[in-house]
Amino acid sequence: MADLKTVDSPSRSPRVAPLHRTLPGLLRDPLRELVSIADAAPDEVVRLNLGPVRPYLVTEPSHVQRVLRDNAANYSRGGQGLLWRPVRRFTGDGILSDGPEWQASRARMQPYFTAKRIDSLVDTMSRAVSDAIDEFEEPARTGQWLDAGAEFGRVICRAISSVFFADRVTIADQMRIVAAQDAIVKALSARLLLPFVPDAFPLPGDRAFRCAVGMIDDIMLPLVRAERDQPRDDDDLLAALTRARDDDGRPLDERRIRDDVVSMFATATETTYALLTWLLPVLDTHPEVAERLYAELEEVVVPGEVVTREQLGRLTYTRLVLDELLRMYPPGWLLPRSAVADDEIGGTRIKAGSTVIVSSYISQRLARYWERPNDFDPERFRDAQHRRNHRYAYFPFGGGPHQCIGMYLFNLEAPLVVATLLSRYRFRLRQPGVPPVHLTVNLRPGRTVEVALTPLPRRGQA
Numbered sequence: 139m140a141d142l143k144t145v146d147s148p149s150r151s152p153r154v155a156p157l158h159r160t161l162p163g164l165l166r167d168p169l170r171e172l173v174s175i176a177d178a179a180p181d182e183v184v185r186l187n188l189g190p191v192r193p194y195l196v197t198e199p200s201h202v203q204r205v206l207r208d209n210a211a212n213y214s215r216g217g218q219g220l221l222w223r224p225v226r227r228f229t230g231d232g233i234l235s236d237g238p239e240w241q242a243s244r245a246r247m248q249p250y251f252t253a254k255r256i257d258s259l260v261d262t263m264s265r266a267v268s269d270a271i272d273e274f275e276e277p278a279r280t281g282q283w284l285d286a287g288a289e290f291g292r293v294i295c296r297a298i299s300s301v302f303f304a305d306r307v308t309i310a311d312q313m314r315i316v317a318a319q320d321a322i323v324k325a326l327s328a329r330l331l332l333p334f335v336p337d338a339f340p341l342p343g344d345r346a347f348r349c350a351v352g353m354i355d356d357i358m359l360p361l362v363r364a365e366r367d368q369p370r371d372d373d374d375l376l377a378a379l380t381r382a383r384d385d386d387g388r389p390l391d392e393r394r395i396r397d398d399v400v401s402m403f404a405t406a407t408e409t410t411y412a413l414l415t416w417l418l419p420v421l422d423t424h425p426e427v428a429e430r431l432y433a434e435l436e437e438v439v440v441p442g443e444v445v446t447r448e449q450l451g452r453l454t455y456t457r458l459v460l461d462e463l464l465r466m467y468p469p470g471w472l473l474p475r476s477a478v479a480d481d482e483i484g485g486t487r488i489k490a491g492s493t494v495i496v497s498s499y500i501s502q503r504l505a506r507y508w509e510r511p512n513d514f515d516p517e518r519f520r521d522a523q524h525r526r527n528h529r530y531a532y533f534p535f536g537g538g539p540h541q542c543i544g545m546y547l548f549n550l551e552a553p554l555v556v557a558t559l560l561s562r563y564r565f566r567l568r569q570p571g572v573p574p575v576h577l578t579v580n581l582r583p584g585r586t587v588e589v590a591l592t593p594l595p596r597r598g599q600a
């Protein structure tokens with residue numbers, strides 16, 4: 139358990155987690171140590187002493203609400219802040235930035251991701267997922283080991299291709315983009331661990347980062363140019379951004395379109411396939427959950443056929459499993475902000491310019507809000523415990539003005555992928571057990587999850 143001491147200051151003192159006490163735990167298992175620090179300081183903001191950086195750790199739900207929603211304007215993703223500065227070298231100054239540029243991007247793209255619009259995509263997306271999962275037939279027949287992360291990446295690309303590009307980027311090119319994003323996420327690890335190092339000072343991964351960004355631009359920029367030369371009337375994201383105008387009525391420049399399409403594609407793919415990759419080891423280690431999930435799929439879905447809207451609405455347990463997966467392995471686990479002006483959170487003074495860390499992972503494992511927080515138990519989302527909890531005890535999609543724009547898309551595509559895959563195949567892992575967490579901008583399994591599939595009988599088969 140972390141040892142915390144109180145430091146005197148004019149308003150209520152922040153709890154300080156001293157480096158010499160926390161370092162061994164942070165080196166051994168950073169997430170466990172951070173949860174333990176938060177558990178030891180109920181209702182308080184903790185100041186982490188990490189040597190050159192001293193961020194405030196905000197985990198209490200009402201405090202999280204202040205940062206993400208009630209006083210969101212004071213907690214910016216812009217400037218030189220932790221995580222966002224290196225991320226912006228890839229995604230530019232659009233939807234993943236802050237201030238007026240972010241606001242304009244958000245306003246332009248929001249209409250394409252509303253619940254109503256996403257709902258209109260059920261049939262197209264379900265068909266695309268079904269076609270993508272059909273491609274497992276051959277590897278399943280030959281018993282080939284598959285990289286679950288890469289395969290989920292491929293299925294997700296197929297699912298969202300029409301929404302993003304009207305299928306104008308081949309799946310092979312999309313997979314190249316996903317692989318480059320993977321390299322970028324890995325390369326960002328060093329910058330994330332050493333946020334105080336200036337960009338001009340080279341770190342391991344910088345070269346891989348530049349190569350990967352170059353590769354993505356080699357695919358995206360010619361596409362954006364071609365679209366700008368001949369705008370289309372379609373309602374995919376690329377066509378919509380090409381037709382969009384800025385506040386002065388001018389078309390968006392190619393960089394702006396590139397930044398937003400690349401940001402959206404990266405967030406859509408990285409988050410979803412990281413989360414789905416956790417599902418297989420979790421089911422493998424929780425056979426009782428797997429059995430209930432399979433029983434629901436058997437009852438609702440016709441094996442080998444496309445999942446329908448009506449069936450999707452009946453996948454109650456599948457959704458509970460995904461809710462619990464998002465509690466325990468939230469891909470967007472780290473939401474750092476820079477305080478623009480002085481503020482007070484729960485009576486603790488926050489100084490202008492300091493870094494504030496909000497983390498869904500940490501808040502979603504607090505022992506005072508979650509019984510047996512480290513147990514995977516989808517039922518907790520059925521019972522009253524979750525509903526009694528504060529809104530910001532569970533926020534895998536963030537909250538306030540920056541709340542995830544892709545939440546409805548995820549809520550459609552993830553159950554479709556799970557239902558289609560697991561109504562057609564059973565799986566076996568090459569290495570049993572839940573992998574350790576690999577800590578980067580995303581929360582990923584710390585090793586490749588390799589899986590072999592066995593086909594289930596289809597309708598009419600014995």
Ligand code: HEM
Nearest residue numbers: 405406409410413469470534535536540542543544547548
């Ligand atoms: C497992 C699925 C997903 C999770 C857990 C997730 C999580 C999050 C979180 C926590 C935020 C808040 C960021 C912040 O406050 O700084 C966010 C924002 C965002 N998400 Fe997602 N996301 C998921 C899927 C998606 C998908 C499918 C898309 C694409 C359509 C997407 C696009 C975005 C974008 C563009 C933002 C920035 C929104 C803004 O700042 O206005 N996400 N997401």
